[in-house]
Amino acid sequence: MNASDLAIDVKNLVTHYGTRKILDGISFQARQGEIMVIMGGSGSGKSTLLRHLLGLHQPTSGSISLLGKDITQLSADAMYDLRKNMGVAFQGGALFNSMTVGENVELPLREHTRLDENTMRIMSRMKLEVVHLAGFENLMPSELSGGMIKRAALARAIVMDPRLLFFDEPSAGLDPVVSAELDELILILRDAMNMTIVVVTHELESAFKIADRITVLDQGRILMSDTVAAVRASDNERIQSLLNRTPRNEAINPDEYMERLTREIF
């Protein structure tokens, strides 16, 4: 694999919240134009990994290269330029509540370009068209349903035609039909715009449907990062239990157990 084909290259990422280690030695890569799904149980560190990929936190150690630039070393100005090539759809949408849907979608254009009002409006309507929200630009976010909010957030994320798109839990909290439509949309975006897309999800079905490759996280470590077929065929116990939805019942280490119970008690 040629290094210049890599849209994302994470090496040995270690992160903490306070003194608690959340991610431990994370390394994975995503090629240009592929859909990488980050999968794992609740609390496995998916959102934390995503927040680091977005440059919202500084990691304890390790490097994160996006489009060939190491964001842990980048100057504020260089990061500002890189952000024009990144789009993010947050789990809850994170639409600005004081703005209409249309104004939300236009905001990145307003901040990063010098286009005139009408051009911006046309471009934002084009993206709303892509996510099947044409005609909703004058509504406020509070007037939208859960699925519509996610699609509006997606429209805002792609309005600058970014080369990298991040999507946190597209199907969380949605009914199966709506979430299948979102999966469909993600595939269309990859094919039509050749975006590299990172999707964080805990939904197996959706992951297998859209992924080119899957990275499986478990308790802050990577279990595997490989093609869909390889993940399905894996004989790793934890992956199999994720796939079959069996509860984890690892043997308890008595010393660790005592340490957990008595920690921080003088």
Place this chain on the structure above:
Amino acid sequence: MPDPLTSFVALVGQRSLQAVREVGYHAALLVEAFYWLLFGRWRRQPVRLSAVFKEAVGVGVNAIPIVALASFAVGMMLAIQGIYTLRTFGAEGQVVLGISLSVTREFAPLITGIFVAGRSGSAIAARIGTMQISQEIDALRVIGINPVRYLVAPLLAAMLLTLPALTILSDLIALFGGALYCAGELSLPMGIFFDRSFEVLVADDVIHGVLKSFIFAVIITLIGTANGFNVSAGAEGVGQATTRSVVLGCIGIILADMVFTFLMSR
């Protein structure tokens, strides 16, 4: 087991550390907000005039009725108390001097500051706190919009513009309230009241009050925004932040007033 004294000392230490950290955070916020106001243009991220005007209407223009009412009442109250006290010396003619000085140097800036802190301090903390928990702040950052530049800088500018103006308005209305009472009680024509008032007042008195209002503007803005940004735990966190910003805002204003008056009157 820790003995009570050690844990008390530890608690005091923790609290002091927290207070120092908080003051440091406010100072950093202030420096950054000024930085964006002055140099944002060169960093391709100007603070928009339209945003400043919008905030100025919210925190300044909309506060006119309540500040006017309070100022009128305070002016009248000062006249009542002044005449009552001075009558024991047979010096009720001096009431104009008393009202004029105490209104311009003390009461107008204080009343204006406290009312704006109550009205806008809570609103600012609630708005930014809500944006924090709905990930709107993160959304701003990933779009490449610095939250301090976008949310704090316009507000700071608006406060610095409107609070002094409101203070001067409060000066006039409080004097009017005093004049009205004196007209009834002492049969002192309003014209004469204002003539005498402007005779005793020197520019210094009014400037003294206006200078204070600049300090109050900074205090209200910083405490409101900082409490908003530090919200982490859901709706309850937003509630705490709003209460905290009003209480700390008012206390901050009164303490700053005391220190300023002490330093300036030496």
